[in-house]
Structures are given as C-alpha cells and as structure tokens.
Amino acid sequence: MKAICFVKSVPDTETRVKLAGDRLDKSEIKYILNPYDEFAVEEAVRKKEAGIVDEIVVVSMGPARAQEAIRSALAMGADRGVHIEDDSLDGSDAYATAKVLVEALKKEGGLDTFQLLMFGQRAIDGDTWTVPSMVAEMLGIPSVCNIVKLDIDGNKAVAVRMVEGGEEVFEVELPAVFAGRKGLNEPRYPSLPNIMKAKRKPINKYTLADLGIDAGTVGKAGSFTEVLKYELPPARQAGRKVEGEPEEVVEELIKFLKEEAKVL
Amino acid sequence: MESLVILRVILAILAVGSAYVFVRRAKELISYLQICEKDPMDRTSNRDFRIKETLKYIFAQICSRKRPYTAVGIMHTVIFWGFMLLFPTAVEAVLRIIFPHFSFAFLGSFLYGLLTLLQDFFAAGVFIAIIAALIRRYVVKPERVENHWDAPVILGLIMGVVITFFGMNMGELRLGHEALRPISSLLLGIFGPSTETGAHALYATCWFLHTAILLVFLPLLLYSKHLHIIASWPNIYLQNLEGFKQFRMDFENTEFFGVNRVDQFSWKDLLDTYACTYCNRCTDLCPANKTGKPLKPGKMIQDLREILLEDAPKIMAAMKDGQKPSPEEEIEGVEPLVGRLLDKDAIWACTTCGACLHICPTRNEHPQKIIQLRRYLALMEGDIPEEMGLAFRNMENNFNPWGVGFAARADWAEGLDIPLMSEKGEAEYLLWVGCAGAYDDRYKKVMKALVEILKAAGVDFAILGTEEKCCGDSARRLGNEYLFEMLAMENVELLKSYNVKKVIVACPHGYHVLKHEYPQYGWEGEVWHHTEFILRLINEGRIKLKKGLALKTVYHDSCYLGRHNGIFDEPRKVLANVVPAEKLLEMPRNREISFCCGAGGGRMWLEETIGKRINVERTEEAINTGAELIVTACPFCLTMFDDGLKNKGKEEEIQLKDIAEIVREAME
Numbered sequence: 001m002k003a004i005c006f007v008k009s010v011p012d013t014e015t016r017v018k019l020a021g022d023r024l025d026k027s028e029i030k031y032i033l034n035p036y037d038e039f040a041v042e043e044a045v046r047k048k049e050a051g052i053v054d055e056i057v058v059v060s061m062g063p064a065r066a067q068e069a070i071r072s073a074l075a076m077g078a079d080r081g082v083h084i085e086d087d088s089l090d091g092s093d094a095y096a097t098a099k100v101l102v103e104a105l106k107k108e109g110g111l112d113t114f115q116l117l118m119f120g121q122r123a124i125d126g127d128t129w130t131v132p133s134m135v136a137e138m139l140g141i142p143s144v145c146n147i148v149k150l151d152i153d154g155n156k157a158v159a160v161r162m163v164e165g166g167e168e169v170f171e172v173e174l175p176a177v178f179a180g181r182k183g184l185n186e187p188r189y190p191s192l193p194n195i196m197k198a199k200r201k202p203i204n205k206y207t208l209a210d211l212g213i214d215a216g217t218v219g220k221a222g223s224f225t226e227v228l229k230y231e232l233p234p235a236r237q238a239g240r241k242v243e244g245e246p247e248e249v250v251e252e253l254i255k256f257l258k259e260e261a262k263v264l
Numbered sequence: 265m266e267s268l269v270i271l272r273v274i275l276a277i278l279a280v281g282s283a284y285v286f287v288r289r290a291k292e293l294i295s296y297l298q299i300c301e302k303d304p305m306d307r308t309s310n311r312d313f314r315i316k317e318t319l320k321y322i323f324a325q326i327c328s329r330k331r332p333y334t335a336v337g338i339m340h341t342v343i344f345w346g347f348m349l350l351f352p353t354a355v356e357a358v359l360r361i362i363f364p365h366f367s368f369a370f371l372g373s374f375l376y377g378l379l380t381l382l383q384d385f386f387a388a389g390v391f392i393a394i395i396a397a398l399i400r401r402y403v404v405k406p407e408r409v410e411n412h413w414d415a416p417v418i419l420g421l422i423m424g425v426v427i428t429f430f431g432m433n434m435g436e437l438r439l440g441h442e443a444l445r446p447i448s449s450l451l452l453g454i455f456g457p458s459t460e461t462g463a464h465a466l467y468a469t470c471w472f473l474h475t476a477i478l479l480v481f482l483p484l485l486l487y488s489k490h491l492h493i494i495a496s497w498p499n500i501y502l503q504n505l506e507g508f509k510q511f512r513m514d515f516e517n518t519e520f521f522g523v524n525r526v527d528q529f530s531w532k533d534l535l536d537t538y539a540c541t542y543c544n545r546c547t548d549l550c551p552a553n554k555t556g557k558p559l560k561p562g563k564m565i566q567d568l569r570e571i572l573l574e575d576a577p578k579i580m581a582a583m584k585d586g587q588k589p590s591p592e593e594e595i596e597g598v599e600p601l602v603g604r605l606l607d608k609d610a611i612w613a614c615t616t617c618g619a620c621l622h623i624c625p626t627r628n629e630h631p632q633k634i635i636q637l638r639r640y641l642a643l644m645e646g647d648i649p650e651e652m653g654l655a656f657r658n659m660e661n662n663f664n665p666w667g668v669g670f671a672a673r674a675d676w677a678e679g680l681d682i683p684l685m686s687e688k689g690e691a692e693y694l695l696w697v698g699c700a701g702a703y704d705d706r707y708k709k710v711m712k713a714l715v716e717i718l719k720a721a722g723v724d725f726a727i728l729g730t731e732e733k734c735c736g737d738s739a740r741r742l743g744n745e746y747l748f749e750m751l752a753m754e755n756v757e758l759l760k761s762y763n764v765k766k767v768i769v770a771c772p773h774g775y776h777v778l779k780h781e782y783p784q785y786g787w788e789g790e791v792w793h794h795t796e797f798i799l800r801l802i803n804e805g806r807i808k809l810k811k812g813l814a815l816k817t818v819y820h821d822s823c824y825l826g827r828h829n830g831i832f833d834e835p836r837k838v839l840a841n842v843v844p845a846e847k848l849l850e851m852p853r854n855r856e857i858s859f860c861c862g863a864g865g866g867r868m869w870l871e872e873t874i875g876k877r878i879n880v881e882r883t884e885e886a887i888n889t890g891a892e893l894i895v896t897a898c899p900f901c902l903t904m905f906d907d908g909l910k911n912k913g914k915e916e917e918i919q920l921k922d923i924a925e926i927v928r929e930a931m932e
Contacts, residue, residue: 012661014669028671032661189653191646192521192746 036120435467522640556875638743700899883908
C-alpha cells in the first residue's frame, strides 16, 4: 500500500504578522511545515514502519519555499516529494487548491497507486479546514477528519474522530482521506542522518502545464472566494482595576457592565 | 642459611612470573586504548604547567584533600607518602633475591638516616591509616564507598607490607645493623626477639613475605582499582586545561555521530577509566544522584572500564586489515552502550554542573562522556524527550528555546533608548542580551537594571536586537550539535560583521559559549560576565554604591560562572560593596562545591519527574541559612530559585534578585 501526504508551508506559529497596506508583509516571516501536517506524515511513517505502507509521497503546492516543508517531511521518513509551483496558482482558495492536488495525485498514479491519503486537519495560516474533504469529494472516496487514531487492516481502516463530548469510530474502505489532529501521534524529531538523507531524496516538480490544468480554472480566476484585505486585531487595551470595599466594587462593576460594556 | 637459598629461588620464580603477568596485562590495557578514537583536545602543550599540576596532584596530594573530603584525604596522603617512602625498601627487598646484602646505606649516613627515620614514622602512619580505612569501609560505610573484592585484598597486602617492614627492621637491628629507626627499635624492645637465631628467623620470614607480597601486589595493580596508582600519572598530566567544552563534529565527512560503542570514545575517555580510584566523590557531589536520579558518574566510569575490558577484545577480533568494524556492523557479544552503560533517564539527568570534574582526584571528565551518548540519541536516533524536541524546534524556528517569535527579540528594549549595532555601526562593548534577557519576563528586569548601570557608568555599548540568536548552549549540552553549529555559525558571522571585540554577557551560559566555544568557529574577543564588569566599574569609581542593604543575603554560585569559569570572588566582592559583612551569609555548599540549581546542561527545558527536584533541594539549603535575600547571577538559577521559593511557600518572605538589580538599587 502506498500513502500520499498533502502538506503546506506556513508561517511559524510565533510569527508577528505585519501588514503592508491591507496585504501581508511576508518579508520577515519564517516558514515551517504546517504543524498539523506533521501528524499526517508521522502517521504515514508509523504505518510504513509497521509494514503496512511501502512508500510515502509528500505533495505540496506553493512557491519555492514549499520545498523546505517537503524536505522536513522527507526528514521525518517520507520517501519522495512532489512540488507544484506555478505563478498562476497565486490567489487559489481551498477549492482551487483541492483541484490542483487531485490532478497531482492523478499524475502520480491516482487511486490505483495510493490507498492512504493523509492531511493535517487544517493549515494554521488559511485555517479553512476544508481541503481534505474537498479532495475526497472530488475523488468520490470517504473522508474522516480530526482523527486521533487510525488502524488499517487490509483494505479497511478504522478511524477515531473527536467530536464534542466524545468520540466517533468510523470504518471505511480504502482508498480514503484522513485528516489528523493533535493526539493522533507525537511527531518525531528527525535524526541527523535522516535530515542528510532527505537532502538527497527526489522531488518531482510540476507546473500547471505538466498537470494539464488550464490556468483560468485555478488561482484567483478559479476560486470561489477571494481575500479582499487583511486587518490586524485591535491592540489590547490596558485593564482597569476596581478597588474598594466589596459592596462598592460590585456596584461599580455592575455599573460598568451596564453602561460601558453594555452586556447587561 | 640453606633455607634462605630455597626462599631466594622461590622468590626468583615468583618475580619472573610477576613481571610476565604485569607486562602482558599492561600491553593488553594499552592495546585497548589504541582501538579508541583520537582525542580532539590538545593535551600536551604547556608542558611546565602540566608537570607542576601533576606534582601538585600526586606528591602534594591536593587532589584527595579537597573539601568536603579533607579528613579521608589526609588518610590517603599518609598512605601515599608511606608508599613512596617504602619504595626504596621494596627495591632493596627485591634486589636481595640476587644480592642478599643489598642496601641503600651507601647513600651516606645523613640521607639514609633521613630515609629510615621517615620510613619508620610513615610506616606507622600507614598502619594507623589502614586501620582507619578498614573501619571506614566496614564499620562507618559511607554511602559512596562501594566494596569490591580488591579493596580489602589491597588494604590487607599494604598492611602485610608494613608489618613485615617492621619485622625485617627488628631482625636486622637485633643482628647489629645499626639504623635510625626509632619505632622499629621501640618494637624490638617490646616484642623481641631475644636470640640471634630468632632474629635471623624473623628477618628471613619477614623479608620473604615482604618480597612475596610486593611481587603479588605488582600485577594485581593492573587487575584492580589500584590501577590508579599507575594510570593517574599520565591522566593528570594529560588533563583538560582548556575548561569544560564540547568539540565540533565533522558533518561533511562523517556519517556516525556521538558514541554508542566503547571504541567510539576517545582513548583519553578510556584512560580516565583506568585512572579512576573508585572514590565515588563525583557521585557523592552529583546533584542528579543526590536527588534520586539514576545517574552515578563514578559507577559510569567504572562500568565503562568493565565494558572496555569485555568488548575491546571482541572488537579487535572483528577488525579487518587494521580497520575497525563500521558502527552499523553487528559484532557478536557487543551490545550498544545506551541502556547498558547508562539508561536514558540517567543520560538526560546530567546538569553538566561540573561538580564531578572539580572533585575527581585523577582529573577524569564525566559530563563529556554523557554528552557523547546524548549526541548519539539526539542526532542518530532522534530519541529525545518530547519537551526537548519542542525546545529544539523553538531554537530552530525562532532562535530561542522559549519559542517566542524572533521578531520580538528586541521588544524588551523598547523605550529604553539602547543603541542597536545595526544603527550605530560600532560600539566599544556589545551587550549580549541572550534569550533570557530578551524573552523571560523576570530577567528582562535584570537586563534593564544592567542597562541602567552601564549608562550611568558611561559605557559605550550597543545590542544586536533581533539579529542576535540563541547562543546554543542548551542545544550543545543536550547533544544536538547540528543545531548548535547552525546557531554558532550565524552568531559568529554577525559578531565578525560588526567587528565586535568586547562583549558583556549576563547569562553564564552565553558567557561560557562565547568565551570558550565560539573560538572554534573563528570569533575570539574579550568576554565579560556582568558581575566581573560591574566590579570593574566599582573599582574604577565609575559607579558609586550606597552600602547598607540591611538584609541577610546569601549568594548562589552558578555552575557555569563558578566551577566552569572560576568566577567566585567577583560577585561576592560586588555584594560586599552593598551588603555589610555581617549580613553576608554562605550556604554550606558554596564556591567550587556549590550545588547546581538543576537547570544546566539543557535541563532548563526538560521535565524533572524522577526523585526530588534539584532546585527545591538547593532552595531549602538557601532558606536554612536564614537568608532574607537570595542573590543569583544567572537567569536559569533565578528561574529555578523562583520556582523553589514558590514550592516552599516562601516567595513572600524571602526576596530573590540578580546581582545587577542589587547594584542598580544601591546606586547613588
């Protein structure tokens, strides 16, 4: 069985977001492999170590820096990479992205080749949570998202999904899409020999033309949504301390809640 | 006299056998060292100093009398000197196998008289010291003393040597050989023998036994912990004179990193194991061991020796054309070191505080070996505790172990009007802020105090702002040399680009790395710890302090400032300018035997789940002095005491400050 992991290069969680006008200022951003994708890659590697999976391919769509994210996944134990890079992809929303990922999958052999399609539950930058399900829908296969456990037995998989106040257990037939979250596993810290080896692992590069995609069907033109502008959240105001005897404090607090905060 | 001939023949055979076994074993021991790796340190330059150190350690025995082991050290000093003085008698005894009347009396009555006089007193001293040693070993039984077969055997043999020494002397004195031997004469007066025949018999018996014991003793040295009698000489001569540091790795041409098989250690690492005296003072002072972690540095050295003796012949047998088997190759009967020499819990328990390094009488290097095992786990296996992986990622992505965004590194300085190197171009001093100064809310206040001191003194300085990166100390001590190298190279490039020559550092870890380890990457300069620099400012009259801080104050020595860099006096002198002498207290474990706060060696970033928390142990010690103010000079120590005081519910009662804050508050 072969596994394919879809990953994304995203700004580090600690990035101080700066704006240039109403656009993102990307000049000082440090990019990392999307932390949720690490769960996906780790799970695939564990399945390989358990002898269930025999090859792991890592796919990423994005600018040149996406290669670093692919290398990080290769250092964790994936076998080879696929990088889709094309200027026309700029502005793609979740739907357009899913379309491109599906074409890349087909280019690499499609569902005849890959039975295990792994995602992180969400990317920490766009935060749409939707790409895994869209890919599954486009391929007409099942998807189980937010999983914390994945057992594979033959062409069946049992996945445990976190829901409000409990768990859901699904049995699905492969091929299927799974999106992992915290709790699925503990992603490894790659060893140095594996980091070195990752530098020599092959990465196939595709443009839209290679995938046979018309530029007009992706990017801004092929997207249902468009980012109009970015805004920073309002700066945090200093708190106000209410002092005095309990009765006075309560009175003042109620007054504040009624008159200023207007929540009562 | 015929019986003497028989005895001489027996001893001659014994002597040949003894020499044969000795030489064979010595060759074996040396050949084991030869299959080990090269040692990265320069261990031969500075010859005169090395000779002086060796003499100081061996003849003056300063090694064995370091506190808190002064009493048992005196015992050892007496045994050592008794041994040295009895050596000429040993030579006489052995040579008498061939020349029955050989004696050093030809040295002249003064020299020989002095020798015999000293011998008598020291032999008596050894007798008493051996009894003391036996009582200590089998009655008092200090925890650190582990009784192997060899201790009683060797002590018994030494006892035999001393008793037969007196017996020979008594016999000879009775037979009219005059010698200045007051104690032997006294014993002769008490115990006889009265007849000449008896004297002959006593002499012959004692000489035979004395010589026989020596001939058994000689090869036995190489099979017991008393190998230290021989191996400590080269080990002390070849000791590390460069201070505690790790060495660069060749990432380009090597594919194996760290150590997991005995021959991957350097030959000097293994010579250490030959020199070990099994005194276990290292274990006794080890903060990890003291608080119930499964790390015993002494046992590690001793087990490493056992492993070498066991594995080396198998590794040698597996060699082809003089080439050692590759690290991946399985060698029958040779198991990996991780889990065998030390368990992972023990490997991660070391704080690299260096108490073991300080106390070791034969200058063994323990933490360096542990870090080699860590390198294997971190680099080859990626087998590290979860929280350590997080710290590594933080250092990789945001260049600080806390993981706060790198763009926020200069936020602490906002509004303080501190010049940036990138704006100013150059300054006499670079203030190396360090991750704690930049990100730790408590330490930011210390940094602010330090900045105010520097400004008040008119020091020309600047900071690197967001260009500065983690110095890499924690990464290096935790074995992630690859990460350390990336950080070190980038920092060194930066230091060079601003042509930095002088640096002030508040964190002893950054201080240590910049001073001792960045030269490996091509940057060298004057590095000042803030306590050193503040003292200089006081001495030069550039800051004036009000004396009279009326709080009972105790100073805690940071390991990387004190033991690793010898800065014990500077902080105390600074404090003496602020706190009246009668208010200055000391903890029982101070200066070079200071007890670690628990955060060194990268332990700052790891959970401490086994045994008692080290910082709690140390905080209790500080509280027990009755101090109202605890002073530190290291951000890690400050954090650990902060936690410790909270753990003991004393954070309201006892103040905790960095020395820079004390000085800032005392400035006029």
